[in-house]
Amino acid sequence: MSLLELRGISKSYGGVRAVDDVSFGIEPGTVHALVGENGAGKSTLVKLVTGVIQPDDGDLLIDGEPVWIGDAQTAHRLGIVAMYQEPTVFPDLSVAENVFAGRHPRSRLHTVDWRGMEDEAMRILRELGVDFGPGTPVRGLGVADRQLLEIAKALSTNARLLIMDEPTAALSPNEVDNLFATVRKLRERGVAVVYISHRLEEVAALADTVTVLRDGRHIDTKPAGELSQGEIIRLMVGRSLDALFPKEEAEIGDVVFRADGLTRRGVFADISFELRRGEIVGLAGFVGAGRTEVARSIFGVDPLDGGRIEIEGRPFRPRSPRAALRRGLAYLPEDRLHEGLVQPMSISDNTSMAVLPALTAGGFLRPRLERSLARRFMQQLSIKATSPAQVVRSLSGGNQQKVVLGKWLAAEPRILILDEPTHGVDVGTKADVHRTISHLAAQGLTILLISSELPEILGMSDRVLVMREGRLVTELSRDEATQENVIQAAAGVTEEAA
Amino acid sequence: MIARVRAMRPQELAAAAFRLREIGIVLALLVVIVFFGARASNFLSVSNWQDIAQNVSIVVVVAVGETMVVLTRNIDLSVGSIVGLCGYLVAATLAHHPGVPVEVVALIAMAAGLGLGLINGLLVAVARIPAIIATLATLAIYRGIDAEITGGKNITASQLPDRFLSLAASKPLGFPALAWIALGVAVVGAATLRFVPWARDFYAIGSNPDAARFAGIPAGRRIIIAFALSGALAGLGGFLFASRFPTLDSGAANGFELTVITAVVIGGVNVFGGSGTVLGVVLGAVLVATISNGFTLLRLDEFWKIFFNGFAIVAAVTIDSLVTRRLQEALRRRRAELLVPSPARADA
Amino acid sequence: MKSLTLRILLRWETLLVVAIIAVGIWSATLSPFFLNRANLLDLVTPYVFVGLMAFGLTFVVITGEIDISICSTLAASIVSFAQIFAAGVNVWAAALIGLCIAGGLGLVNGLLIGVLNLPSLAVTLGTLAAYSGLAFVVLSGEGVATFPESFTKYGGGYLAGNELPIALLVLVAFALGLGIVLHGTRFGRYLYAIGSNREAARLSGIPVTRVRVTVFVVSGLMAGIAGLVYVGYFGSARADAASTSLLDVVTAVVLGGVGIFGGTGSMPGVLLALILVAEVRSGMQLANLSGQLQNIVIGVLLLAAIVAGNLISAARTGSRPARLHRRRKGVTANARADAQVLVDSNP
């Protein structure tokens, strides 16, 4: 009987079916890989199982018994522990205390039993084959060591199900092998491990069973042996190209933006590409490939360690977003909630934020002008809101995304970088955004479209660049690009292994 | 030495940074002792160091309480008023009932302080008022209550029993009585922060509040305990203050919170909570008191001390943030070397 | 149809007006002298310097920071002004130098907090003591008090038959000027954006560092201007000037509806709150309550303002009233991960 069974689980956000009637079981003592494109519902499932959110319908069963996981503490008690890409730890405390925070082992006198705690921590660390001691302050540990710490913490609460979400994204090769050895030890102890990764060679090397998700639906669950990497890719892709992408024909002009040898130590290395006027260039790749990091460095948000950029023939040193905007370069951030909008402010305040210098006369605001600007984009992007003065916090996800788009279009950029523009929005908004993008390109705007949704990349782009682990691996023209060869490039799967 | 530091793996660097602060203060203390020793003749005299120990004892007692609050990423500005108020309570009790044993009066002062601290805790944890604003308000409110109780009739030393007055003068084994009490409080404080589970939670709450909530730590209740303890120790500080300065008016211990916070910040307690030791705070308090005593002996203007306190807080905070930034830099650089993404690996 | 925030802000200001009227009625019962015109106009005069400092602090708090060193900045700038004046320099030139010093002290705060990104509470706590020490060193004990009438009239002088205090005009002038800057200029809009979401503001091309440094310079300058009015009213410059006014300044700002975590607040609110504080103080003075007892009432008023603010914002957004913890500035890697995990859960 399986340790954890999902039966008919569904969850939707504001009209978008993130998870649709998913059922499969996870057996104790096995490594169960969960694969699928971005937005296929993987992270939503993780949040359902760890009690961060609750399903709309369907049941979760532990050892055959239906359970309701209302919050993270309940999940903990049931032995379900999740580990994210950047583990959350107490940087100021020692390793041992991180493992036992909030539930220190007590001596007879009800005091903290330091020796007992450190011995117990040492035992677990030894088992995981770790090279740092229980007394080491966590502040000095790298990501790999912090992950081992999370695993140690899970073992100390004798967790029965450990979910690892993209654990190897930031690890070096030998750190990955070390992690695999640890996972195999967990398996021998009867712990079930849900392993989520887009690195199919890791899935092949580690997993006992593989579950493939697509568009929030459960496609298949098979023993790893029976699925080659190529077959997995074929199950992953093949999303219906139903949404008709109205790609207007745009006349491609000369080179507007050239980057060569862009490098940021430890994140991405020698990225070189060109963008032409009126062209939409898709930038594909999995989470952690470094696409957002490249965009943020170009826009001056993060530092750049090397490489040169030219905009319209003139060199450009990205010192700050303000400098980039002045050169006609705009960036629509991936994290809409925290970086795209100022929630408590109105639509017109947000729309005019990036262009205030142009809208003000001698430093004085002109509210009428701002309101008309906001109305223009509300109408152009069909944003459903009562008035420009409405607070952005009260808008739906789709409308918020349109306001962010409007904000950057108001800056009248010549080059627009879009980072996951349609992530988590309803189908209607997605179509509106696509229509706007292709219309703008037709008018001569140059667009770099970062997206993890293959249909969107293939449907919208004149050219497709693919990145993996901080490098630009291939460039495909619109006709050459298919879902398979883009995913293969992104996952690093070569022809013969398919 | 620099080469060795750069070669150290970030883990050793972090462990070293952990110890750095205490070593740093001891070094600073030695430099100061040599500097003032050479210039002021009676600086190294036993009686001078007895004075320093006496003056620092009240700061240490209150600073241990303040440390517990700062560890939880909060701050208690009202300790100065609590010291003044409890100090007056002690004097008033002894003046009207000289028979009451001194130890009982100390407990009364701590109980009163505990109550006042509890109010701070409730304001911060339950009413969700930011600690800076809540304790700024209670600073004024407790000082007002102090003035109302005093009502213009100060208690002078002449009204207090000799047994109490002699406490500050007595020096068992050559070490001032007040300093013995402060030492005891520091030891108990250090032991509590080391061995008592709910006290360890202070560190977790300050280090990463979300992770603490995630680990099931009741942050609200812990914060109330921290403020209550800070109040209780400020109450004991009031008792010591009254024995050291037996004539009390409603302005007693005005601005004392600044001296306490200087000792806590210089003592290496991170302003954002999560790290700090009682040993560091005691050393910080001794350093501040020694420099202040040195200023006096050199007949420097009284007000350079206030300037020094402020300057020391800003300097300590700046050094703290530079060290943590340097550490994160080392981490990122080390991770970059490991993570050399070689295209070759992809085609294996 | 007014937007939601405007309606709530108005609601807060009307609340202040109601409170002002209520306290007015109470004071009138205490002494027949309260309601005569001269007295009413004279009500705010002793607190004009508190109001000017509150205007400066409002700019800082709206950007999500805090500056508790303003009272020491005032003291340090007026003693420098007094010593320069005592050395024979013309009073207005000396005043200008005093203002530059105040701006300079504000700039030190601004650089430490804006550029080095140090926590503003710890830095200004340090400079509160450091600047106070400087003030005493510059002019310990012996106050300077030989200022010409042409200067002191702006603090303590009267017009129109000895009834209209000039200081009141100064207060209203600055309230109007700074109100326009805050609500009508690009710089003002930047303050609200930075206070609500500093990262989004930076990504929108707002010069975040430059603005954060500037607000502390403004706070310093306003403390300097408040100092000049203080000298005018009290007639003397001493190093312990305004050492007990921090409570009144913070209360005026918080009671004025300025959110302590930044992003909200209006100049009219702070002006009304100052009038209320001044009225409460002078009413208690009439009732012969001691200065210290008055502080209790003001302290309670400050706490009540925050609790009311929490209740209203909880009712308005239905969310948890306020964060228990101030987010640690300089978002660390793992905090970003938390943000990443949660971003999908509420689109």
Added chain:
Amino acid sequence: MHKRTLVVLTGLAVVVAAAVMATLGTAGTAKTHYKIFILPKATGIPVFTQNGNGAKKAGKELGDVVTYNGPTTVSGAAQVPFINNAARQGYNAIVISTPDANAVAPALKRAAARGVKIISYDGDTARDARTIFVAPSTNSLIGQYEVQWMGAQINYKGQIAILSANATSANQNTWITFMKQELRKSKYKNMELVKIAYGNDDPTTSAQQAQALLQSYPNLKGIISPTTVGIQAAAQELKQEGKCGKVQLTGLGLPNDMRKYVKSGCTTKFGLWNESNLGYLAAYVAHNVLDGKLNGTLGQSFKAGTLGTFKVAKVDGNSPVVVLGPPLVFTPQNIDKYHF
């Protein structure tokens, strides 16, 4: 809970709070002869409380309403609101002792402009801001006596220091000038005044200043403290450091405060005056000025109830002044006769 009811509730809470404050207010204004406001350097200092009681005794005899109130910390600026308030409440006279003559001058002039008579006592204000100054004793006498008492105790040899109140306090500075004049006499040639420290009439600061004096001048022989707060703090400090007798102490102090220290040998001779009589006299001066009998011209004389007649004169360069009388001298022998 619906938004509108919430806001009404908060409005109600504020109004209720205001009403509560109303019951706190205690002042009542009964119409009698004159209303006199006694404003000390600070309430809470015992000598000023005794001044207030003396003034109230005089008020009962004269049928005037005497109110005694003031700031709790010693600062000129803190007295300004009380001056404005007294003027606003229609007091006929303000009898003030100030630590900062200039800080209060503008407010006093404003009050005078509204017809309020200003009398200063103990700590004098700027000359043009008051009608008459009531001096506890002849300043020169106080200065000379204190130096003589100290000289006798350390037989005219060694370093001495002065622990004063506020640096801006007129009476303190006048006494210190006369002390310096006295010290220039040949009798005191090997007595050296090394430091003047200021305790701001705050007990804690005065104690810290006393400790600083003992620390920074190891072979100090004597401390003169012309303020009751300073002398008491210095005595307690000497007792704690075990230096009673080794370092002599004199100045102005209250017998009740200093009795214990005299008995344990920390001081053998110090002086003061009857503080309640000083308040009593000041109230009578105010009453006579309001009656128009006194307007500050030299030579005018008046009867001050049980204390007899006094004359307005020019004393030690300050005028117009009314002097209470010569200072009293307390010694271990006569200390038990005095109970104030």
